[in-house]
Structures are given as C-alpha cells and as structure tokens.
Amino acid sequence: MAYLLVVEDEPAIADLIAMNLKLVGHETLLIGDGNEVMNAVLNRTPDLIILDVMLPNKDGFALMQEISPLGIPVIFLTAKSQLDDKIAGLRAGADDYMVKPFAIIELVTRVETVLKRYREYSNIFRLDGLEVRMDEHKVLLDGEEVELTVKEFALLEILIANQNLALSREKLLALVWGADFLGETRTIDVHIQKLRKKLCLEKRIRTVYKVGYRLEVTP
Template sequence: MANILIVEDEMAIADLIAMNLKLVGHATTQIDDGNEVMAAIQATTPDLIILDVMLPNKDGFELMKEIAPLGVPVIFLTAKDQLDDKIMGLRSGADDYIVKPFAIIELITRIETVLKRYQVHSSIFRLEQLEVRLDEHVVLLNDEQVDLTTKEFSLLTLLIANQNLALSREKLLSLVWGVEFMGETRTIDVHIQKLRKKLSLEDRIKTVYKVGYRLEVR
C-alpha cells in the first residue's frame, strides 16, 4: 500500500511498528540514526515517515527543517509529551504528533488518515471474488454489486485498513459508531455476521477469542 520510513533508535519499538505495518500491507525501512535519515529518504522515496524526536546525532525537530521542503508527510512518535514539544512538532510541518507509550491500532489508524489525506493508498481492495472500491463506496462480489448499510461499509473499511490485526469489539464500536464501550457489544457481532453472510467472508473474518475480530488475508 505505502512505503513507510521508520526513524526510531529503540529497536524493539521499531520492530513492533514494522511488523504491524507489514501485516496491513505496507513496506517499511528502518533507520536508527539522525545522520542517516536524509540519505534514506533519497534511497527509498517514502510515502510517509514515522519520526522519533530524540535520536543519535540529529534530533527529529532539526531533521524536520530538511524534511519539510520535500513534502513527505511526517508523524512524530516520541516520548516528549510536553505541550510545547507538540506545538513545536506540528508547527515544524509534521502531520501528526503521537506520544509514547502508544497503542499500535491508534498509530495505524492515524497513518491511514494521513495517507488518505495525501491520497497515498490503493482505493481498491481485492480478496478472492470480493472487490471493494473504497473511494466510491462500492462493493462487488463475483462482479455483482452488494448493498451495504453505512455502518456495514464503515466496519468493512476498518477491517480492511487493519487486515490481519485483531480488533476488539470495544474499539470497533468506538471507531464505527463513535461511542465508548457501555457494556453492550452485541451490535458488533450482529453486523459482523451480516458482513460474513453478504460477502461470503465466513472463512476470512475470524473471531478472536475474548478479543474481537480479524480480517485474515494471508
């Protein structure tokens, strides 16, 4: 889907991000030294950069002075949680600013939001006989259009954006319905069953025990 440069000197965090981005279909390159970033940008031409602030040799704020003129979207991912730091990061030209510790699903969602803003994503998702035209809100199964409700399409889009990742019922309820978990998630189960039946995804939308659901595309 997109080529993402991860600039992070904590290897465990960089590996975690890379693993999850690859699961949802992105390609990644990892850099752990501020001095190597500009060369890596030239070599890999990334669609988006995840940038730590505290890096060896050259920090993220300093790097943004060189990155900003290139027009590459940047998401700061840093332990620097002061308001002044966040303001500095956003004013430097970054598209988003996320503070550690972070939830991987939130990071992926924000990445998809930025990529969509720059239109760096595939607008068509295909899985066996299923075709989802994301920009057009059109779903085809065996070349025949399938009518989905607005909530069903939003739920499907969220599963596609986080393919191969387990999403909790609470998270799905919050992101699709815009409400916090209030002890009732049956509406998620009902909508998942409808998607499975309408789109013949019984073997693809997996139930994750005591968690929620995952769209399996591998």
C-alpha cells in the first residue's frame, strides 16, 4: 500500500482516480487547489504525487519546482499535450507525463511502475520526525541518530512493513525472535515500550486490545 496525493481540480476525474487506486490497495488524498499542495506534502509526505498542470492559483510546473528537491516521485496528468509541455514537465523532475483523456488502467500501471522503481532505489521510511534507513540499519529522530538494539530494529522493520495492520504478539515474537523462541509474549511488550520511548512513537504504535500492536501511519 502507498499513500498518493492526487492533485486534480476536476472532481469527477479526481474521484475516478481515487476509486481505482483504492481498489488496488492505495490510500489517496485529493486536492484541487495549487495553493494547498505543499501544506499537504509537508504535513504527510506522499509516496507519489499525481499532478495536473492547469490548477487554480498555482500551476503544476510551478509546484514541481517546490516538490522536486524533496525527492517525491511525480506523474503529470494533464490536458496539455504539446511536446514542449511534456519536455518541460520531465525536465522539471517528473517521473512520467500522461495526457488526458487517459485510460485508468494505464494510469494505475504507471503508478505501480514508478513506485516499484523508487522502492528498489530508496529504502527509507519517514514518519513525523522519524527517518528509518533500512539498508544502513540507521534510525534518525529529528536529524539525530538513535541507537537501537538488533531486536528493536528488527521489530521496527516488521511494524513498518505491516503498517496500519494489527499484528499479534505471537506473530511479532515469531518474526523477530524465531518460531523456536521459548520466551513469553511479555518480551514484545517490553520492546514496544522501548521503541515508543526512544522514537517518540507513543501515538503511532497503537495497542490493539486482545490482539497486539499496530504502527499507525494514517493522519
């Protein structure tokens, strides 16, 4: 599942895109005004942005200048079909450029292609002030490195990989310590408390009554 920002000022098109992205498991936020885009991006970093060019107040090309330094993948989806426009969009840093009218299945496919490419080359998870660099086994909180034990990091990885899903203590224990571990599920509770405290995740790692825990990344 990915979190996508759909910047489109025609409600019918925006709803169509959101509906189909939801069907394949993605979460979306719809925005129809160019002035609202950057506040939404800074409030919660999207995995990808579908961006119209012709928007009220601030157009997509101007927004791209602000988005590009953030390293967020962008697909332009616009009625501007001239070659010069397409070249301008790609040179501005967009990953793809689609022209309206479009086939929804093609858009969904292109979204999956771009997301896959970024996941292969960028294995970094960000949430609030937290940054987890999976390949480096490094965790930063507000820019400062936080030391985690091997088990704490492994537990955090599992929660991230299953974000927004409830995982039982038994499942977490088996994934982190191995199926043959003879310890008690209380071990999970202790490590969860340490992660919450070290990474300021008290409001993000939720206790699911009679089940276990869930890393909540939705607003």
